[in-house]
Amino acid sequence: MIDAAGRLPLPWLAPVLAKAAAQRAHALLLHGPAGVGQFELALALAQGWLCEADPAPAGGVACGRCAGCQAMLARRHPDFLLLVPAALRTTLGAPPAGDDAGGDGESGARGKTKPSREIRVDEVREAIAWAQQTSARGRGKALVLHPATAMNAVAANALLKTLEEPPGRVRLILCAADPEALLPTIRSRCQRVALGLPPRAEALAWLGQQGVADAEVLLDAAGGQPLEARRLRDDGFDAARWLALPRAVAAGDAGVLAGCGVARAVDALARLCHDLLLRAAGAAPRYFPPAALPAVAASPAAAAALGAWARTLARVARHDEHPWNAPLLIEALVGEGRRCLNSRDRRDAATATLARR
Numbered sequence: 196m197i198d199a200a201g202r203l204p205l206p207w208l209a210p211v212l213a214k215a216a217a218q219r220a221h222a223l224l225l226h227g228p229a230g231v232g233q234f235e236l237a238l239a240l241a242q243g244w245l246c247e248a249d250p251a252p253a254g255g256v257a258c259g260r261c262a263g264c265q266a267m268l269a270r271r272h273p274d275f276l277l278l279v280p281a282a283l284r285t286t287l288g289a290p291p292a293g294d295d296a297g298g299d300g301e302s303g304a305r306g307k308t309k310p311s312r313e314i315r316v317d318e319v320r321e322a323i324a325w326a327q328q329t330s331a332r333g334r335g336k337a338l339v340l341h342p343a344t345a346m347n348a349v350a351a352n353a354l355l356k357t358l359e360e361p362p363g364r365v366r367l368i369l370c371a372a373d374p375e376a377l378l379p380t381i382r383s384r385c386q387r388v389a390l391g392l393p394p395r396a397e398a399l400a401w402l403g404q405q406g407v408a409d410a411e412v413l414l415d416a417a418g419g420q421p422l423e424a425r426r427l428r429d430d431g432f433d434a435a436r437w438l439a440l441p442r443a444v445a446a447g448d449a450g451v452l453a454g455c456g457v458a459r460a461v462d463a464l465a466r467l468c469h470d471l472l473l474r475a476a477g478a479a480p481r482y483f484p485p486a487a488l489p490a491v492a493a494s495p496a497a498a499a500a501l502g503a504w505a506r507t508l509a510r511v512a513r514h515d516e517h518p519w520n521a522p523l524l525i526e527a528l529v530g531e532g533r534r535c536l537n538s539r540d541r542r543d544a545a546t547a548t549l550a551r552r
């Protein structure tokens with residue numbers, strides 16, 4: 196959101212915020228890579244809609260100082276509602292469900308069960324009921340769904356009518372890293388706003404302010420997404436550890452991933468596997484500098500073994516909530532990577548892959 200000094204937390208959002216704020220549509224779909232600030236953009240946009248400055252700041256951007264902006268900054272605006280899966284609340288810095296005074300509160304977790312990764316249909320219905328009440332501060336209402344892809348089909352269908360004809364002056368913002376994962380009926384009712392990768396220099400400057408050392412390496416590791424680069428750092432990766440990963444995997448040393456969590460370890464291995472597949476195809480790697488990568492044979496067998504490893508990693512990533520024995524799982528995944536990379540084992544891995552067909 197825009198603070199009292201008129202600053203955005205992520206400076207590269209300014210041009211796209213101005214563009215989005217100029218849209219008249221009652222429902223916007225913000226889409227693009229997950230780690231560049233969709234959520235922050237959605238909040239700043241909603242803040243602009245609810246800003247009470249008179250005259251309004253140029254370009255529909257929030258002033259950061261009026262009573263409405265202050266309520267937004269304190270996460271207590273009665274005309275703002277955030278729908279986010281309970282499992283994401285902490286990551287996004289959202290207060291726990293029922294813990295804020297605004298409106299019916301931000302909807303989310305219920306009870307003591309494991310936090311949900313979905314935006315559930317009852318949460319959508321509560322939001323619709325909230326939307327039908329009169330605006331408390333008289334500037335309309337703003338509803339943000341982040342990510343909108345966390346709605347299952349039932350929840351999405353419950354939202355359709357509100358999306359088509361929002362009551363009163365309600366406006367909606369849906370965020371999605373992959374808009375194609377939304378129902379076409381949802382997509383077609385929204386005006387799209389694309390948020391791309393920020394300019395590299397801006398991303399590096401911001402990472403420097405965040406205290407991320409060797410930001411170039413981590414920004415590349417994150418595919419150019421600065422928020423993801425900061426998360427890598429927060430998960431315990433510095434440049435040296437990231438650059439050591441490929442050769443550690445080639446040596447079968449899973450210790451390089453110790454303590455970073457299953458989801459992060461699987462993600463890091465998937466990025467390595469991706470780059471090795473590029474290498475095997477004679478293309479430039481994306482997440483690692485070429486010098487950090489071990490040699491890969493340019494053979495169909497090597498590519499097949501890497502392809503099998505990629506499928507294993509994707510399967511594990513889909514089930515990363517399972518009560519795995521984390522160290523054993525990571526060791527097994529590193530072991531499969533080592534077999535792809537070790538020249539003697541490579542033939543065995545490829546043979547095994549071919550035998551499975």
Ligand SMILES: [Zn+2]
Nearest residue numbers: 246258261264
């Ligand atoms: Zn304001």
